Amino acid sequence: xxxxxxxxxxxxxxxxxxxxxxxxxxxxxxxxxxxxxxxxxxxxxxxxxxxxxxxxxxxxxxxxxxxxxxxxxxxxxxxxxxxxxxxxxxxxxxxxxxxxxxxxxxxxxxxxxxxxxxxxxxxxxxxxxxxxxxxxxxxxxxxxxxxxxxxxxxxxxxxxxxxxxxxxxxxxxxxxxxxxxxxxxxxxxxxxxxxxxxxxxxxxxxxxxxxxxxxxxxxxxxxxxxxxxxxxxxxxxxxxxxxxxxxxxxxxxxxxxxxxxxxxxxxxxxxxxxxxxxxxxxxxx
Amino acid sequence: xxxxxxxxxxxxxxxxxxxxxxxxxxxxxxxxxxxxxxxxxxxxxxxxxxxxxxxxxxxxxxxxxxxxxxxxxxxxxxxxxxxxxxxxxxxxxxxxxxxxxxxxxxxxxxxxxxxxxxxxxxxxxxxxxxxxxxxxxxxxxxxxxxxxxxxxxxxxxxxxxxxxxxxxxxxxxxxxxxxxxxxxxxxxxxxxxxxxxxxxxxxxxxxxxxxxxxxxxxxxxxxxxxxxxxxxxxxxxxxxxxxxxxxxxxxxxxxxxxxxxxxxxxxxxxxxxxxxxxxxxxxxxxxxxxxxxxxxxxxxxxxxxxxxxxxxxxxxxxxxxxxxxxxxxxxxxxxxxxxxxxxxxxxxxxxxxxxxxxxxxxxxxxxxxxxxxxxxxxxxxxxxxxxxxxxxxxxxxxxxxxxxxxxxxxxxxxxxxxxxxxxxxxxxxxxxxxxxxxxxxxxxxxxxxxxxxxxxxxxxxxxxxxxxxxxxxxxxxxxxxxxxxxxxxxxxxxxxxxxxxxxxxxxxxxxxxxxxxxxxxxxxxxxxxxxxxxxxxxxxxxxxxxxxxxxxxxxxxxxxxxxxxxxxxxxxxxxxxxxxxxxxxxxxxx
Ligand SMILES: Cc1ncc(C[n+]2csc(CCOP(=O)(O)OP(=O)(O)O)c2C)c(N)n1
Ligand code: SF4
Numbered sequence: 001x002x003x004x005x006x007x008x009x010x011x012x013x014x015x016x017x018x019x020x021x022x023x024x025x026x027x028x029x030x031x032x033x034x035x036x037x038x039x040x041x042x043x044x045x046x047x048x049x050x051x052x053x054x055x056x057x058x059x060x061x062x063x064x065x066x067x068x069x070x071x072x073x074x075x076x077x078x079x080x081x082x083x084x085x086x087x088x089x090x091x092x093x094x095x096x097x098x099x100x101x102x103x104x105x106x107x108x109x110x111x112x113x114x115x116x117x118x119x120x121x122x123x124x125x126x127x128x129x130x131x132x133x134x135x136x137x138x139x140x141x142x143x144x145x146x147x148x149x150x151x152x153x154x155x156x157x158x159x160x161x162x163x164x165x166x167x168x169x170x171x172x173x174x175x176x177x178x179x180x181x182x183x184x185x186x187x188x189x190x191x192x193x194x195x196x197x198x199x200x201x202x203x204x205x206x207x208x209x210x211x212x213x214x215x216x217x218x219x220x221x222x223x224x225x226x227x228x229x230x231x232x233x234x235x236x237x238x239x240x241x242x243x244x245x246x247x248x249x250x251x252x253x254x255x256x257x258x259x260x261x262x263x264x265x266x267x268x269x270x271x272x273x274x275x276x277x278x279x280x281x282x283x284x285x
Numbered sequence: 286x287x288x289x290x291x292x293x294x295x296x297x298x299x300x301x302x303x304x305x306x307x308x309x310x311x312x313x314x315x316x317x318x319x320x321x322x323x324x325x326x327x328x329x330x331x332x333x334x335x336x337x338x339x340x341x342x343x344x345x346x347x348x349x350x351x352x353x354x355x356x357x358x359x360x361x362x363x364x365x366x367x368x369x370x371x372x373x374x375x376x377x378x379x380x381x382x383x384x385x386x387x388x389x390x391x392x393x394x395x396x397x398x399x400x401x402x403x404x405x406x407x408x409x410x411x412x413x414x415x416x417x418x419x420x421x422x423x424x425x426x427x428x429x430x431x432x433x434x435x436x437x438x439x440x441x442x443x444x445x446x447x448x449x450x451x452x453x454x455x456x457x458x459x460x461x462x463x464x465x466x467x468x469x470x471x472x473x474x475x476x477x478x479x480x481x482x483x484x485x486x487x488x489x490x491x492x493x494x495x496x497x498x499x500x501x502x503x504x505x506x507x508x509x510x511x512x513x514x515x516x517x518x519x520x521x522x523x524x525x526x527x528x529x530x531x532x533x534x535x536x537x538x539x540x541x542x543x544x545x546x547x548x549x550x551x552x553x554x555x556x557x558x559x560x561x562x563x564x565x566x567x568x569x570x571x572x573x574x575x576x577x578x579x580x581x582x583x584x585x586x587x588x589x590x591x592x593x594x595x596x597x598x599x600x601x602x603x604x605x606x607x608x609x610x611x612x613x614x615x616x617x618x619x620x621x622x623x624x625x626x627x628x629x630x631x632x633x634x635x636x637x638x639x640x641x642x643x644x645x646x647x648x649x650x651x652x653x654x655x656x657x658x659x660x661x662x663x664x665x666x667x668x669x670x671x672x673x674x675x676x677x678x679x680x681x682x683x684x685x686x687x688x689x690x691x692x693x694x695x696x697x698x699x700x701x702x703x704x705x706x707x708x709x710x711x712x713x714x715x716x717x718x719x720x721x722x723x724x725x726x727x728x729x730x731x732x733x734x735x736x737x738x739x740x741x742x743x744x745x746x747x748x749x750x751x752x753x754x755x756x757x758x759x760x761x762x763x764x765x766x767x768x769x770x771x772x773x774x775x776x777x778x779x780x781x782x783x784x785x786x787x788x789x790x791x792x793x794x795x796x797x798x799x800x801x802x803x804x805x806x807x808x809x810x811x812x813x814x815x816x817x818x819x820x821x822x823x824x825x826x827x828x829x830x831x832x833x834x835x836x837x838x839x840x841x842x843x844x845x846x847x848x849x850x851x852x853x854x855x856x857x858x859x860x861x862x863x864x865x866x867x868x869x870x871x872x873x874x875x
Binding site: 026053054055056057058059060068070071074075076077078079080081083084087088089090091092093094095096098099116117119120267268269270271272273274275276277279280283284285 | 331332497498499500501505509512513517518520537539540541542543544546548549550552553554555556557558559560561562563564565566568582583585586590673676682710712713714715716717718719720721722723724730731732
């Protein structure tokens with residue numbers, strides 16, 4: 001950390017924080033009934049579980065309905081450009097390891113335009129908690145197919161469906177080296193909050209896929225609440241077993257599916273040993 | 286010509302256009318070690334108290350293939366290659382003819398080659414230079430374990446008037462370990478020196494100057510300036526010719542208490558540094574044209590979200606992947622204009638290899654003070670050339686970001702202050718949480734699509750840049766007269782040398798060397814051009830980008846353009862000729 005721009009000293013939490021202490025006063029722009037409302041509740045509840053003061057938490061996002069989350073929290077927020085949330089969050093966390101950094105995306109933002117960053121965030125294993133609100137559609141741009149959309153889903157942009165098989169984010173995350181992989185359902189706020197809290201506490205990159213219905217462009221997703229069910233087996237630390245389970249489950253299996261032991265990213269600032277002037281003396285003749 | 290550098294034979298008297306320097310090229314193909322020989326020759330020149338410049342040039346291959354080290358050594362600081370070379374040493378002729386345009390040889394020059402390497406290519410023979418054919422390979426074989434490039438070092442060093450001791454010291458320092466191989470190479474070095482002793486162009490090296498001198502490349506200088514400016518986080522994706530800046534910064538940052546991260550691409554790099562700077566840590570990335578193109582959306586985000594960042598663009602031939610390892614100044618239009626929306630940004634250009642340090646430091650300071658992105662336009666010529674320069678006098682680091690007080694009452698991140706700069710809260714600070722946004726927003730950082738908020742934030746972001754007092758550093762203004770020449774970046778060196786020569790021929794010129802390209806205030810330019818009747822704008826690109834840009838900002842009196850694309854370096858003589866001819870032409874019509 002450099003002397004010209006010292007971060008403020010971080011305060012030890014004196015009072016316990018309630019979920020409402022992590023909520024801002026701003027009214028979300030989401031459609032009534034959007035799954036993202038309850039994801040917001042789960043995020044604020046998860047933060048109250050880990051008890052990190054709101055100003056020591058940063059929530060970073062890209063662009064999309066789901067990416068509006070940062071401003072609805074009372075934490076520091078960064079609402080950047082489409083698909084680049086993981087990159088911005090990586091820079092923030094590597095430069096400021098003292099902060100708790102959450103990253104929020106949608107399935108288009110995270111898996112399509114941001115797909116490359118997703119792979120590399122998994123393998124880089126910076127201590128971030130990555131939450132993807134997956135509604136199998138582009139909500140903000142009004143109903144186009146996303147990488148997780150079923151191949152036969154009819155839309156204006158792809159009449160009759162894309163014919164392209166859907167992306168499997170959990171397995172791809174595992175194959176790329178994510179250290180913590182979970183699936184949640186936005187309607188189940190308690191479980192989601194518990195899992196997000198576990199992800200925050202887990203060192204390294206935690207990936208939490210949250211099924212979050214888009215009631216406007218995929219109203220049939222209201223039915224997800226009847227399809228989801230808790231995972232019947234405990235999380236494994238074997239990525240191959242986790243991948244096999246996920247590949248063969250019904251897509252509505254909820255819980256922590258994999259928790260590994262990889263050491264988090266080892267880069268980051270180190271204590272200074274020389275001043276820039278001393279380093280510059282290397283050029284002197 | 287300086288008194289201390291004199292030609293041996295009076296017959297070889299310095300032509301009028303020669304300044305106090307000697308120019309040498311060492312060329313060869315795959316693995317012949319010409320870059321090492323050039324680097325050590327520059328080192329030996331440094332040890333002899335000289336100033337110097339070494340430019341690398343190579344063919345398109347990754348490794349092996351033809352390569353040449355182009356050197357100019359002299360008793361005063363040099364910022365440009367000379368018009369032609371006094372010495373070309375070719376270790377072999379494989380594809381070396383491809384450098385014929387880059388290594389124009391003086392008619393009174395020397396061409397040293399291996400007697401057994403075959404015919405001297407016609408392009409070189411046609412120069413009329415005197416050929417000294419030596420059995421280079423056989424001479425190297427006579428010292429088993431030696432490299433042929435050490436003969437080349439002994440030969441070129443001696444022709445340039447260097448004593449054997451500094452050459453030996455450079456080899457020892459470069460070799461790093463003792464032993465029979467080193468001894469064999471030192472013997473080869475001496476054999477080379479003895480073989481050409483009678484032909485030395487320059488006698489007795491000058492006494493060491495009293496000035497403190499540094500040996501560094503423009504890329505290293507820029508990295509050092511950034512470090513001094515306070516940069517402690519770098520994220521980047523490798524690209525020629527910016528990579529050495531990153532390679533210099535990686536260990537330096539670790540020593541200075543920061544870190545460097547290799548990103549997966551430029552989209553990631555730019556967003557990573559924005560994230561880190563949002564976190565309060567001054568941040569930088571370095572790239573070249575193709576990477577800058579990928580970064581534009583992120584640079585716009587830094588404009589809108591008011592996050593300070595520095596992007597060093599080491600320009601190379603473009604468009605697209607262009608000519609990676611050769612120089613051009615053709616990203617200027619893109620840097621000053623290439624973002625979507627009305628996106629005020631800072632664009633700076635170092636005026637020399639040594640100025641890469643001060644200007645990059647200034648870029649960090651301006652970005653931090655104005656909470657805006659700064660693009661630094663370096664280029665392959667400045668970035669990858671190594672030079673012996675007077676140790677730069679760098680201003681004390683002055684980076685200051687206006688930070689919010691903790692618990693500031695009624696904190697509004699994008700408050701419209703008179704200066705346009707609003708206090709920035711850093712994550713971790715209590716009582717000032719907000720969400721930084723690339724979407725248009727209110728003063729309180731809430732996304733807004735209202736015309737009023739948009740107009741207000743647009744004004745604020747422009748005002749903070751145009752209202753800032755940049756002092757005298759925005760340009761170097763030298764000389765006087767009714768004629769002015771305007772230039773920037775690595776064109777500055779050849780332009781300055783050309784202007785000095787033109788003045789000696791009775792054509793005095795005012796020189797305006799721009800350092801701050803954006804924002805560029807029309808009043809400042811008008812003041813600089815007060816009394817000037819005609820201007821010539823000199824730059825290294827095909828589209829006269831600087832001239833067009835300036836004409837969009839200011840009324841240039843009778844503008845004239847001298848522009849040519851890379852990769853051939855701008856030569857002082859061609860610019861001087863253009864200046865003299867331009868001056869004369871108008872006199873006739875006047
Ligand atoms: C570079 C770029 N391309 C396209 C867009 C337009 N765009 C905005 S949001 C979005 C998709 C959002 O979908 P998703 O990430 O699934 O989030 P949701 O809105 O469904 O929560 C797109 C394509 C953009 N803002 N930037
Ligand atoms: S469009 Fe869909 S995702 Fe967006 S707010 Fe409405 S319901 Fe939610």
